[in-house]
Amino acid sequence: MPEGAGRDSQKKSSNQAAKRPSSVSSLSSIVSRMASSGGASRGSCTSVNTVCSDSDRGASLSSSASSASLQDGHSSSSSSSLPYGAVPAYTSSPQRNGSDISLDLTPLSQLLEERGRSSGGAVTMATKDSNLPTLSATTPTPKLSRLERVVREIVETEQAYVRDLKSIVEDYLGCIIDCGDLPLKPQEVSTLFCNIEDIYEFNSELLEDLERCPHAAAIAECFVERSEAFDIYTIYCMNYPNSVAILRDCMKNESLVRFFQERQATLCHSLPLETYLLKPVQRILKYHLLLQELSKHFDKNDTGYEVVEDAIITMTAVAWYINDMKRKQEHAVRLQEIESLLVxxxxxxxxxxxxxxxxxxxxxxxxxxxxxxxxxxxxxxxxxxxxxxxxxxxxxxxxxxxxxxxxxxxxxxxxxxxxxxxxxxxxxxxxxxxxxxxxxxxxxxxxxxxxxxxxxxxxxxxxxxxxxxxxxxxxxxxxxxxxxxxxxxxxxxxxxxxxxxxxxxxxxx
Missing domain, CATH: 2.30.29.30 (Pleckstrin-homology domain (PH domain)/Phosphotyrosine-binding domain (PTB))
Known part of the structure; x- marks a missing residue:
């Protein structure tokens, strides 16, 4: 067993990262949630984040259960929260007493520019006689091995993927439930998003473990330990054609078209919701390829190589099973068509x-x-x-x-x-x-x-x-x-x- 195999015990340590706030529960409760949101929140969607991008996006939706949450990694020490980018309004100018200290914070670049002008010389970021901290234009970074680069790619792509899942759950599903007056039935909402919330929760926990992994073998072990839990992707992938069909029906309704376009513009997304709904299908079929790349740069004589091979076998089997189930589903649909046309x-x-x-x-x-x-x-x-x-x-x-x-x-x-x-x-x-x-x-x-x-x-x-x-x-x-x-x-x-x-x-x- 590779080093770090007992990291399960670390999950319960006191310094464990705080779990994400769950803003939307399972889809089985969509009917009651949409019914209960038909009052005060009708016709409005509470969350807006107009300064985010697809690559670096915080939580932009405050749904019915997370209206006080701000962007990822940002918290407020104040008792009342403000939207991202908002400026507090004061009824009167704040008064200072004699003991107040006035701090004039001047940017370092401006200070250097002024000093350069006063000395009549060129502006430099650092001089021998300067008391300012020396700034190096090229900070040396440790060179990563190929194996370390693959490990980084797995973790970073998982981070981006979880951010996309978060956006689907909170910025779209949560907002649809909050609005209340959209011409969408609960069953249509359930079909559109399927079990995306379960996938978001599962991959958030997977990401936490991946971020704590000290080496490549521990990365691989994360996938082996969760081999059976990846079954939730089978449900999503089998439902995906139905999800696309519902979304295309929505595009025939002017109010829904306007809603989705406004959501996309507000969130600064370059791609529509349909593309985001495809991401879980793409991701589950890519894990075994990432692990194969990991294996290429892993020394076969090192401890943990067998775990990497087990992970490849596990995720290849998951991908094969999903593809096989999807093929059978497509053939079953075609079979029904043939029977209806056969005379x-x-x-x-x-x-x-x-x-x-x-x-x-x-x-x-x-x-x-x-x-x-x-x-x-x-x-x-x-x-x-x-x-x-x-x-x-x-x-x-x-x-x-x-x-x-x-x-x-x-x-x-x-x-x-x-x-x-x-x-x-x-x-x-x-x-x-x-x-x-x-x-x-x-x-x-x-x-x-x-x-x-x-x-x-x-x-x-x-x-x-x-x-x-x-x-x-x-x-x-x-x-x-x-x-x-x-x-x-x-x-x-x-x-x-x-x-x-x-x-x-x-x-x-």
Whole structure:
């Protein structure tokens, strides 16, 4: 375990940084909060910060639970708070008594300029005889190693990201709740921002730990310790398309357009809210890349290298899982669209045939018009195209699918149903890349749906190497040699597919 592994105990130390004030609670209470804000705060949004920029921004919104908070890192010793940049108004000029000390604070640059003029010489920032402090134009800074620069990048980009989250939560969500009279329903607000508050809270705590990390291995350990907590990003990423849809609907309403434009101008944001809502999706998919960069400059012999590798594996798995869930969601939506446009299909719901793997339009021999092909995990569906609709033509279950790869035309391949030998479809792809893609997945699904159980050796060869193995299909070797191949029966199961130079050898059990 690397040094600093016990930093959990430091979290409870007395000198721990104060936690951020929570201005907005969980989204489950949006309905009650919007209802309760419909009184005194109706029609107004309390927080304005007109002097901030996107790169250095403090808290610019005082919502219903944080109306007394000022910018990050600024506090007032006075009992009453003033907006940032405001000047206190006095009813009368403050009186001085005889014991008051009058301080005339002159800027150092002005003092040096006056001294230079009085001496008739050039203005210098420091002289040998001067009693002023010596100012160096180039203050030497310690040179950082590549590893230290990567660590700094991780921390600094996290700081900027948390500032952006804070702006979404307080400057937009909190203000929408405070205004009360915007034409937005609570459910729409909930969909628009999803669980952004949970993400803000989670990353604020992550940032606190990252800022306290003494070395690179401790940085990596922060991600390993929170591996399961990153699941909250899955919820946000899955909801993101709905969030964009709600925001685009808002842009059709003049009052909402005016509200969001005023917010953006008041906050000095160069980018609109839609861009800020995308940041969590971008950030969660970038962590593993930052950690990979960290690993490049980390000595493999140093203590803690294994922790860095674990962090890369953890965050790569998180990114892969989110991408996979998003892909499945998109395919599910597309599947519903296909079902609504499919005519004359009398079979069960298409969702019962697994995920939609591929779809495309092909010219088919002896057919005038193109056919639409939909490849599912368990079935190949073929339909005619008529305007926006698909007219069902036929289907082939993957367990009965026969594939002939080599035809006279290099762009063609043939699919047929081994239970109906006369039903054959010679398909022409648009290019070699499209043909390779379809052959790859057709071969894969033929193997996955083959009724015979594969011996362990065959599973080891085929199971983990579908993407790498050129001839992973049960019928590959035979089908590439004959346009009218003999049927293979269940007892003929591949034990191994071995590549030897330019030739492929397939053994059968």
């Amino acid at each position: 004359n299909w009398t079979g069960p719901d298409l969702s019962g045939f697994g995920e939609l793997v591929l779809e495309g339009s092909f010219r088919v021999q002896r057919v005038k018009k193109e056919r639409a092909f939909f490849l599912f995990d368990k079935m190949l569906l073929i339909a005619k195209k008529r305007l926006e609709h698909f007219i069902y033509s036929t289907h082939i279950f993957c367990c009965n699918l026969v594939l002939v790869e080599n035809m006279k035309d290099p762009l063609c391949f043939k699919v047929s149903d081994q239970t109906i030998p006369k039903q054959q479809h010679i398909v022409q792809a648009k290019n070699q890349e499209e043909k390779r893609l379809w052959l790859h997945y057709l071969k894969r699904l033929i193997v996955e749906n083959h009724p015979a159980s594969l011996p362990q050796k065959a599973r080891q060869v085929l199971g983990d190497n579908f993407c790498q193995c050129k001839y992973q299909c049960l019928f590959s070797l035979i089908m590439t040699q004959f346009e009218s191949p003999p049927l293979l029966h269940g007892w003929m199961t591949p034990v191994a597919i071995i590549e030897e130079g330019d030739s492929q050898v397939c053994s059968f059990w």
